[in-house]
């Protein structure tokens with residue numbers, strides 16, 4: 322295995338480790354590791370046929386996967402998840418849709434959008450590359466490891482110097498013990514291990530190195546191992562509810578909704594709005610405050626009108642009868658106004674724009690406000 326230092330390294334942070342390996346079965350493998358905070362995902366492919374697979378993609382990295390696949394000349398046929406993630410947002414469904422790729426998950430995965438459901442001992446053919454599925458429940462019941470000829474993607478079953486936790490939904494320390502000692506550690510000491518997480522900047526390890534030094538693998542007896550896992554007392558992941566909701570259902574995260582809305586609209590900078598106000602009452606711009614009424618009453622942009630986001634669709638025809646009006650929407654920090662602007666554009670208010678910022682930033686910049694005597698729509 323050698324590290325390739327050119328090419329996609331130019332994509333810069335988050336750090337990407339690039340590898341090109343010979344698998345030992347005559348199929349050269351394209352292998353890339355993408356780091357997103359503590360999450361590690363992978364783009365792998367068959368060098369000869371350029372068939373590719375993305376493993377455990379993170380939602381915030383979608384553009385990077387597209388860029389990487391294009392740069393390496395890969396056609397992505399599969400997006401595989403080693404398990405249902407509870408701690409970050411999966412890009413599997415979105416990438417599958419965008420790339421026309423099939424989503425691969427274990428048969429026990431709750432996600433209804435998996436196209437290819439796999440089980441222990443089965444193989445995914447990616448060009449000439451063969452990716453073998455080993456079912457390794459424990460961290461979750463649908464956890465799998467994906468075995469390539471010289472390496473294994475271990476998901477959260479085996480980490481560098483650790484293992485996945487077993488206290489989240491469908492976790493089971495007894496199952497993890499069996500998966501590690503009866504399956505994974507038997508794959509061979511030389512096999513390189515690429516996990517789905519590492520929080521210390523490390524990229525890979527080997528089965529042998531983990532067997533020798535991973536503290537959790539020193540408790541080989543099942544009862545001791547289970548007791549150790551149960552005593553960990555780990556904090557809950559930050560976005561557990563939203564991650565499980567979206568990853569199990571294929572639904573969208575709040576950030577995703579806002580990002581999509583922001584691509585459908587245009588914005589106006591705070592400076593531009595301030596100049597327009599200074600030039601005489603915002604000119605032809607209707608300033609629309611979509612925060613709650615009590616926030617509006619405490620202070621708002623000079624001359625702004627008010628319709629709260631919750632009432633927007635119901636009141637807008639009466640309050641803003643001219644669909645050709647140029648409307649500038651703002652809220653407290655700029656997220657709700659993005660959604661509201663997209664809604665108004667969908668409703669035919671084609672000249673609606675969102676403030677690039679929010680009332681909070683407007684005040685912090687020392688820009689003028691009206692504090693009372695509200696002009697209400």
Ligand SMILES: [Fe+2]
Nearest residue numbers: 405406407477
């Ligand atoms: Fe996980």
